[in-house]
Amino acid sequence: MLNDQQWSQLLLSFVEEAHDLAKQAEEYLLQLEQTPTDEDAINGLFRAMHTLKGSAGLFSLTPLVNFTHHLESLLMKVREGQQALTPVLLDLLLRGLDEVNAMVELIDADSGELVVDEARHAGLIAALTSHDDSHLIPLTTIEPDTCKSFGRLDKCASCDQEAAWHISLRLQPEILGNGFDPASFLRYLSRLGDILQLELIDDALPALAEMDPESCYLGMEIDLCTTAGKAEIEDVFEFIRDFCTLRILPPNAALDDYLRLIHELPETDQKIGRILVASGLLTELELDQALRLQAADAQQPRPLGSVLVEQGMVPAQGVNAALAKQQTVREKRNQENSQIRVAAHKLDELINLVGELVISAAGAQLRAQLKGDAACIESTQTVNLHVEQIREAALKLRMIEIGDTFNRFHRVVRDVSQQLGKDIRLEIQGADTELDKAVIDRLADPLTHLVRNAIDHGIEPADQRLAAGKSAEGHLRLDAYHESGMIVIEVADDGHGLNTRRIREKAVARGLIDAQANLSDHDVQMLIFAAGFSTADNVSDLSGRGVGMDVVRSAIDALRGTIEIDSRPGEGCTFRIRLPLTLAIIDGFLISLGDDYFVIPLDMVTECLELEADQLDGAAYGYLDLRGRPLPCLSLAAHFKLREAPSKRRNIIVVSHGRQQAGLIVDHLHGELQTVIKPLGQLFQHLQGIGGSTILGSGQVALILDIPSLFRHLHTHVEASPADLRTSQPRQIAAGQQGETPCNSSAT
Amino acid sequence: MGKTILIVDDSQSMRQLVKMTLTGAGHQVIEAVDGRDALTKLTGQKINLIISDVNMPNLDGIGLVKAVKANPAYRFTPICMLTTESEQGKKAEGQAAGAKAWIVKPFQPQQLLSAVEKLAG
Numbered sequence: 001m002l003n004d005q006q007w008s009q010l011l012l013s014f015v016e017e018a019h020d021l022a023k024q025a026e027e028y029l030l031q032l033e034q035t036p037t038d039e040d041a042i043n044g045l046f047r048a049m050h051t052l053k054g055s056a057g058l059f060s061l062t063p064l065v066n067f068t069h070h071l072e073s074l075l076m077k078v079r080e081g082q083q084a085l086t087p088v089l090l091d092l093l094l095r096g097l098d099e100v101n102a103m104v105e106l107i108d109a110d111s112g113e114l115v116v117d118e119a120r121h122a123g124l125i126a127a128l129t130s131h132d133d134s135h136l137i138p139l140t141t142i143e144p145d146t147c148k149s150f151g152r153l154d155k156c157a158s159c160d161q162e163a164a165w166h167i168s169l170r171l172q173p174e175i176l177g178n179g180f181d182p183a184s185f186l187r188y189l190s191r192l193g194d195i196l197q198l199e200l201i202d203d204a205l206p207a208l209a210e211m212d213p214e215s216c217y218l219g220m221e222i223d224l225c226t227t228a229g230k231a232e233i234e235d236v237f238e239f240i241r242d243f244c245t246l247r248i249l250p251p252n253a254a255l256d257d258y259l260r261l262i263h264e265l266p267e268t269d270q271k272i273g274r275i276l277v278a279s280g281l282l283t284e285l286e287l288d289q290a291l292r293l294q295a296a297d298a299q300q301p302r303p304l305g306s307v308l309v310e311q312g313m314v315p316a317q318g319v320n321a322a323l324a325k326q327q328t329v330r331e332k333r334n335q336e337n338s339q340i341r342v343a344a345h346k347l348d349e350l351i352n353l354v355g356e357l358v359i360s361a362a363g364a365q366l367r368a369q370l371k372g373d374a375a376c377i378e379s380t381q382t383v384n385l386h387v388e389q390i391r392e393a394a395l396k397l398r399m400i401e402i403g404d405t406f407n408r409f410h411r412v413v414r415d416v417s418q419q420l421g422k423d424i425r426l427e428i429q430g431a432d433t434e435l436d437k438a439v440i441d442r443l444a445d446p447l448t449h450l451v452r453n454a455i456d457h458g459i460e461p462a463d464q465r466l467a468a469g470k471s472a473e474g475h476l477r478l479d480a481y482h483e484s485g486m487i488v489i490e491v492a493d494d495g496h497g498l499n500t501r502r503i504r505e506k507a508v509a510r511g512l513i514d515a516q517a518n519l520s521d522h523d524v525q526m527l528i529f530a531a532g533f534s535t536a537d538n539v540s541d542l543s544g545r546g547v548g549m550d551v552v553r554s555a556i557d558a559l560r561g562t563i564e565i566d567s568r569p570g571e572g573c574t575f576r577i578r579l580p581l582t583l584a585i586i587d588g589f590l591i592s593l594g595d596d597y598f599v600i601p602l603d604m605v606t607e608c609l610e611l612e613a614d615q616l617d618g619a620a621y622g623y624l625d626l627r628g629r630p631l632p633c634l635s636l637a638a639h640f641k642l643r644e645a646p647s648k649r650r651n652i653i654v655v656s657h658g659r660q661q662a663g664l665i666v667d668h669l670h671g672e673l674q675t676v677i678k679p680l681g682q683l684f685q686h687l688q689g690i691g692g693s694t695i696l697g698s699g700q701v702a703l704i705l706d707i708p709s710l711f712r713h714l715h716t717h718v719e720a721s722p723a724d725l726r727t728s729q730p731r732q733i734a735a736g737q738q739g740e741t742p743c744n745s746s747a748t
Numbered sequence: 749m750g751k752t753i754l755i756v757d758d759s760q761s762m763r764q765l766v767k768m769t770l771t772g773a774g775h776q777v778i779e780a781v782d783g784r785d786a787l788t789k790l791t792g793q794k795i796n797l798i799i800s801d802v803n804m805p806n807l808d809g810i811g812l813v814k815a816v817k818a819n820p821a822y823r824f825t826p827i828c829m830l831t832t833e834s835e836q837g838k839k840a841e842g843q844a845a846g847a848k849a850w851i852v853k854p855f856q857p858q859q860l861l862s863a864v865e866k867l868a869g
Contacts, residue, residue, distance in 0.1 A: 178848045179826035184869040188862070214824075239828075239849040239866055 011112050014055055018064075018104040021048045022097050029093055030410045036085045043264055046075045052100070063116040064103050070128040071096045092127055094411075099124055164196050165233060165254075167222040168312070170204075170245040173215035180240050182216065189236050193226025234283045241285060247312045250281065255315060262321045270329070273304055275322040276314055286313045344437065347397050354387075354394045355676030361387040362697025391676075395585060398438070402480045402489070403431030405440050409451055413476060416455045423462060423473045424455055430480035435487050439559055439579055443489070446552040450491040450575050451476065453549070458495035458573050468570065470494065483578070486603075492574040498567040500524045506533065525565045529553040557657075557708050560586075560601060586677050588694075590670035590702065591653065593636055594643050597702035599675065599694060600655060600664070604707050608669055609652040621717055624663055626654070633663040634714050639689065657707050662714055664705075677704060688713060750774040751796035751868045756786040756812060757830070758804045766799060766830075769857040770864065783807025787815055790822055797868040798827045799860075800847075802838050810842050817846040826867040830855075 028045040032038055053068040071093065077083035099121050107114045167189075171182055189195065201219030205211070226233070233248050234241075250258055262279040273291065276282035282290075290307045305319040361384045368376040406428045417424040435443075459465075459474035466472055479490040500521050507513045507527045527533060531550040556563045561579035580586075580603070588599035611624075624631045633652065637644040645667045652663040675694040680687065691706030753775050757763045767777045778793065780786035782804040798816065802809035809829055816822050828849040829842055839850055851863055 176824060178846060179824055180848065180867065181826070185866055187869045188865045191865070236866065239863070242848070 007112065008109060011059060011107065011109065014059055015104055015107060015109075017055060018052055019101060021052045022100050022104070024048045025052075026094065026097050026411060027407060029090055029097070030414060032085055033087075033090055033414065039260065040263075042075075042079050042085075046072070046079050049075055059112060061107065061114045063114050063118075064100070064107075067096075067103065067121065067125065068100065070125055071100070074128055092124075095124060096128060164223040164225045164251050165230075166249040166251075167220075167224055167233065168245075168247040168249070169222065169237070170201070170219040171216045171240070172243045173212070173217065175216045175240060175243040177214055178243060180243065182218070182220075182240075185237060185240060186220075186222075189222070189224065189233075192228045192233060192236065193224050195222060195224055197221075197223040229280045231280065231283045234285060248283075249312070249315065255317060258318060259321045262318070262325050265325065270326070271304075272319070272322050272326055273308075275325055276308070276318060279318075279322070281318045281322075282308065282314050289313075342397075347394075351394050351398065351676075352678075354391050355678065357387050358391055358676055359695045359697065359699075363699055366697050391585075395436075398436050399434035400437050400440060401431060402433050402435050402440060402443075403428070405444055405447070406431050406478045406480070408444070409447070409478060412448060412451055413455065416452055417474075420456065421461070422455065422459060424459060425473055425475055427475060427477045428479075429477065433480035433482065433487060435480070435579070439487075442555065442559055443577075443579075446555040446577075447478075447489070447491065449549070449552045451478075454491060454493040454495065454573070454575075458493040458497075460496050464496075468496070486578045486580060489577040489579065490574055491577075492572060494572040497569045497571060497573045498525050498528070498565065499569075500567075503527055522565070525567055528565075529563070560603075585674065586694075586704065587672065587674050588704065589653070590673050590696075591651075591664075591666040592668045592670060593640070593666055594645050596640075596642055597670075597696060597700055598636065598666070599673070599702050599704045600653060601704070601707065602672060604655045604657060606654045606656045606661065609654065609663070610649055611652060612649060621714065624652070626661075626663075631661060631663050632714055633665055634710065635665040637665070637667075639710075639713075655707050657711050660711055662711060664710075675702075750776055751864065752776045752778065752794060753864065753868070754778045754780060754786060754789060754793075754795050754798045756780040756783065756798065756800040756804070756809070758782055758801065762801070762830075766860065769860055773861050773864075775864065783809065783812035783815070786812055790816070790819075795822065795825055797864060798825060799864075800827060800829055802829060802831050802842065809847070810838065810845050813842060813845040813847040828863055828867055 025045050025048040028041040028048065031041045032045070035041070049068055049072045053065055053072055056064040056068060074083065074089075074093070078085055078089075083089070103114065103116055106116060175182065186195070186198070199221040201221060202217065204217045204219065206217065211217070224233070230248050230250065234246065237244065237246055258279050258281045262275060262281070265275060265278055270278070273282065273287045277284060277287055286308075290304060290311060290313060293311065294302060294304055294307050305323060308314040309316050309319055361380070365377070365380040365384055368380045409428075410426055413424055413426040454476055455474075459476065460468070462472040465474065475494045477490065477492040479488075479492070481488055504513075504519070504524050504527075507524070507530070508515045510530075510533065512527060512530050512533065513519065528549045529552070533549065553563060556577055556579075559579055561577055563578075564576045565573065566576060567573040586599070587602040589602050589605045591598050591600065609624075609626075621635075622633045624633050631654065636642070647667060651666050651669050653666060653669070654661060654663050656662075673696075675696075677692045678694055679692055680690065684690070689706055689710045690703050691709070692704040694702050694704060696702050750773075753770055755763055755766050755770075755777055757766070758781055763779050763781075767779065770777050778789055778795070780789045783800075784806040786798070786800065787807070798812075800809045800812055804812075807815070813827055813829075816825060816827060826849065827847045828851060829839075829847045830851055830853055831839060831842075832853045842850070849863060849867055851859060
């Protein structure tokens, strides 16, 4: 018996499986919306529901079993062609899947019970059952009474050779002597269907003098129109099988059905002969015969497939389809075997430990260098190298493909575009691009905002599109790719682009900018990310409440990413999000203030400058003249109330975030370093300007600066006390004259 | 059109079962209790098919096949043997003797009828 813990573990994996199945089913449904006759999708959909029902039954989740039963039986009708997959039905099925997901969520993890308020989905069940019975719309594409259909039928009127089986029969001379009458078999054959054509082959007939009247020299080529399968036809010749050569070839039309059947066989690891027998393309007897032939040729063993084709038992396409099936099953099996589900927290733990390892290894190397022991230095270097490799490998464990997240948008696009009465096609590219799981999880919301916005505001209604010379169908593209160590995600539409004039008017009206402000088009476009901005003429249900875009911006900021807009009037608009590959590791720039070390994310560092110490006069905030543009500056020492090292010269790091730039005044620059981010303890979570910590090789703690938060602080401070501003304004340097320190200039 | 079929079996119940099945399908049936009886019943009769048991007293099924094949008047008469799973060894012997059609007991009535169709249809 299972104990409680095992049971609840099983239950948990069922919940996961159920969600997966519902998701699969949803993908199939969306696929069917594009191509309603896609049989693979119909079968897949049915299988998913069938499996779900079966598993739910195992856990005695009666309400779920009952509910999925309704979905299943409806899908059965669709599969059998008794029910057309209308848009109404698609909608209903999608709602059904939502309900399945909701019910799975309701399963009590401890007791394993599922209590469902029957009234809750009574309406849905009623809709499902009524659809099941009364709204039968016969599918016109499948006509059950043609020869080409695979179902049973009694008699066919419209036979043609294309739809007929071809039977090639060569009788051996002794057949008559054994008491067999070939005519009896032909008469029996005609019970299976209509013999369309029978050609007598008398090539083997010898000259009259040599002819033995008790021997049979005849062969026959027969076209038979029947709904029977190959095994049934073969069975007719049961008794004379040993006295004739028999080849039964499926109708051309039915061959496709066989190939499809092979494709749809359950995915068990089978030998090629078994696959062909299971599909009905080969009979057991033929298989035996072919295997014997193969074995007889022991010196030069040939693949069974080539024996089958050579003997004319199976058409080459059939063998190829079976081989392909075998291949996919094996590949799938390999894939299944090579995947393990691991709880995310275990990975986090591992990565944390690897981080510690990096630090201790660096510490060991430092010690070795201080001692100057060459052998020790060498071995610590080797250790370091391996630790680096381990870290790379550990971080890769967290990487998952973004495709799953992208695929979710098929549903979003479908629902939103339907709601708005627009016809929009979603294209997905770069689905196999890998990203840290934590990043992907936190990306779903901002992406949803962008997609909804593009559908709502970006893509015009069909009539406007046609008037503008575009296709009536709008296009939305999601793309992900690598670019210089970052991941770029694009949400692109082919709508009318951003209307800078209207954005500007709105921004002025909202007091976000001055009416006379001289802003480039790009600057104006970026205003849509400002809090409380909305340009939609009508506030719709979907977007346009003005809360969307600034939320997107802050979500991307939190991921240490950036977002930019590439809008082409009348052609469309692309939102480009750049993200770091992972959140666990950071390329940083190490600086120090007195005895304290700080790390600035490298991608935010624009350049480093040097200036005389007295030029800023110890003030916390001020402005510098950076090549003719004012650069707001912040003294980190003053901001964090630290003691500065007495020095004649100070360093300034110019950091940028989005379109903003600022200078941070520090003591020393130590250059680039790659390091593992350790989150701050709960006690320090509220600290402004610090985003995390890391430990240096020397064992010292370095704090990672949260640049966006410093920017906000600088912004509010400068606005709140304009007096400060004035006092520090005269302190200017000409950066160009001072000469820039070339220690770093990595552009963002 | 009905055929004339000779059934040879020492078990009365088996003969009855086969007879009922065949007459129900419109065939004429002649019964024989063993091989020797069968050979006497053949004489002068037009027979379309012989259905015979293997294990019988006096003359067994294999002996009957040999005798029928040796008789010029009946050598082209199709013979169908009824056998049990345990008599597989006999099958090879019977086939060598000239009995090419075999039905394994127990069989479905339909199986018997289709064998008749195939052999004497």
